[in-house]
Amino acid sequence: MLCRWLPATISISLITLAHTCLPALPVCPPGLECTPAPPAACLLGSCAKQQQLQSNPCGAGCSSYEICTQKGCTRRKAAHGVKTFQQHPVVTSSPLNPDARFLTCCQSLAVGDACMPxxxxxxxxxxxxxxxxxxxxQCPSTGLAPIFHCAALGHNHTSCCLASNIHPDCLHFCDQEFFNFEEVDVRHLKCLSQFDTIRSCFYNHAIRDYYRQDLVV
Incomplete structure (x- = not known):
């Protein structure tokens, strides 16, 4: 008999009953787990294959603009690529112009040779x-995220894009404070018609920032 029944006059709590019977309850065999999982035994649930956690969630590696965390690949902070070459500046007699900053950012994020032009x-x-x-x-679509990030110099240009009537589906291209870039799909085809406006927001900011640096030097 699995359980030792106590006299009926004694009030038996579920906890007492569980402790009394638990040693005789079936436990899921190795490689299986109880779903849902009562403590130590499969009382009301059923046995199912365990979901094995990956010891290395980034075993397949991350892209050049992502970092590996316990939860897997996570996009770097958008300003990271820009700050990388700012923290290790090229020695010049004057501030880097917008094209030089753009190019150096792409180099720091290991953008492929096909995308460098x-x-x-x-x-x-x-x-x-x-x-x-x-x-x-020849430049793959995966190169778009770091390219847009570097063109924006890691800044949020949403206010400029809103003032320029950029479509709501395209606003995430404007905000590059973080690597805010979705997978390209048919929704974004409309954004191509507004690309020049988005580019102007990026370029005008880069020019203003360049001349501000020039005044400080």
């Missing part, structure tokens, strides 16, 4: 970005 404001143009969007460029 896009890392200047001349190369960051509608035909080239359209080609990357439509996957007809």
């Amino acid at each position: 896009t890392c200047t404001f001349d190369g960051f143009n509608k035909p080239e970005i359209s080609a990357i969007f439509l996957m007809s460029s």
Whole structure:
């Protein structure tokens, strides 16, 4: 008999009964777990395969603009790429111009060689970005996130984009304070028609920032 029944005159709590019977209750075999899981035994649940946690959640590696955490790959803080070359500046007699900052940021984020021509404001143009969007460029679509981040110099340009009537579905391209970049899909095709406006927000900010630095030097 699995359980030792106590006299009926004694009030038996569920906890007492559980402790009395628990040693004889079936336990799920190795490799299985009880769902739902009562303590120590499969009392009311059923046995199911355990979900094994990966000892290394980033075993497959992360992209150049992500870092590995306990929860997996996480996007770096958007200003990271910009700050990387600011913390290790190139020795020059004057501040880096917008194109030099753009290019150095791409280099610090290990943007692929096929994408490097896009890392200047001349190369960051509608035909080239359209080609990357439509996957007809040698630069893969995965290069768009660091390219947009570096073009924005890690800043949030949402206010400029709102003032320029950028479509709501495209505003995440404007905010590069964090690597705010979604997977490209058909929703974003409308954004190509507004690319030049977004680029102007990035470029005008870069020019103003450059001349502010020049005045300080």
